[in-house]
Amino acid sequence: VVAIKWTEFTGGDNGLPVGRPQALAAPENYAVFALAVVTVAVLALYRIVHSPAGRAVQAIRQNERRARQIGYDTTVYRALTFTLSGAFSGLAGALYSPFIQFVSPDVLFWTFSGQVIIMTIIGGAAAFYGPIVGAVLFVVVRDFISSWSASKAVFAGVQLSSLGEHWPLFMGLMFFLIIVFEPAGLVGIFARFRRRRAAQRRTIDPHAAAKTDVHNS
Numbered sequence: 546v547v548a549i550k551w552t553e554f555t556g557g558d559n560g561l562p563v564g565r566p567q568a569l570a571a572p573e574n575y576a577v578f579a580l581a582v583v584t585v586a587v588l589a590l591y592r593i594v595h596s597p598a599g600r601a602v603q604a605i606r607q608n609e610r611r612a613r614q615i616g617y618d619t620t621v622y623r624a625l626t627f628t629l630s631g632a633f634s635g636l637a638g639a640l641y642s643p644f645i646q647f648v649s650p651d652v653l654f655w656t657f658s659g660q661v662i663i664m665t666i667i668g669g670a671a672a673f674y675g676p677i678v679g680a681v682l683f684v685v686v687r688d689f690i691s692s693w694s695a696s697k698a699v700f701a702g703v704q705l706s707s708l709g710e711h712w713p714l715f716m717g718l719m720f721f722l723i724i725v726f727e728p729a730g731l732v733g734i735f736a737r738f739r740r741r742r743a744a745q746r747r748t749i750d751p752h753a754a755a756k757t758d759v760h761n762s
Contacts, residue, residue, distance in 0.1 A: 548650040548653055549650050555650065556649070557650070560647055560649030560650070561647070562646060562647055563645075563648050564643070564646065565643045569643070575643065579640050586633060590673075593629065594673060598622065601622055604617065605617065605619050605623070663716060663720050664676055664679040664680040665679055666720065666723060667679040667682060667719060667730055668730050668731050668732060669729050669731055669732030669733055671732075671733075672729075672730070675730050678730075678732060679730060682731065683716065686715065686716065686719070690708065690709060690715055691709050691710075692709065693705040693706060693708055694706050694709030694710055696709070
């Protein structure tokens with residue numbers, strides 16, 4: 546309500562233009578800058594997740610009652626997780642607004658946050674790199690299907706231009722299939738494929754399997 550009504554500050558429904566510094570005005574320069582910031586953020590998150598505090602948070606995620614019984618103050622760790630989540634989300638917003646050079650109350654709607662959840666589940670919420678994989682796939686598929694709007698091609702009697710605006714339908718279908726058949730997401734699919742390949746390799750070459758077992762031991 547504040548974002549929509551406080552037009553002098555937020556621009557209301559009309560939004561606000563967001564400029565870039567002169568050094569980042571070119572799309573290529575901004576892409577390199579955004580990639581550098583995201584890389585640093587991912588490395589920082591990796592260190593946090595694999596720190597003692599991060600492992601405590603993982604323990605709380607698995608079983609909060611048991612983590613509390615062995616001495617962890619779960620309220621403090623939950624508050625820390627929420628704060629870090631908000632900080633990195635704010636960083637994402639700080640990169641997103643100059644990217645599109647515009648900001649409006651639309652980014653506050655639950656549907657926008659829902660896209661982040663879909664990215665996470667499609668990629669694999671349990672794996673560290675799962676959300677990154679999901680975000681890449683989401684953006685690529687969205688832009689690819691949206692590009693059909695300018696196409697004059699016809700597929701199975703349906704004009705592709707009529708499907709370009711309905712990209713959320715395709716993403717919803719992908720989301721549904723992931724939830725039903727592979728809740729671990731794309732990372733889970735890749736892990737299953739690797740396990741299957743490893744099993745086939747052991748069947749074909751038992752000597753290599755023995756070497757692998759010795760190496761793992």
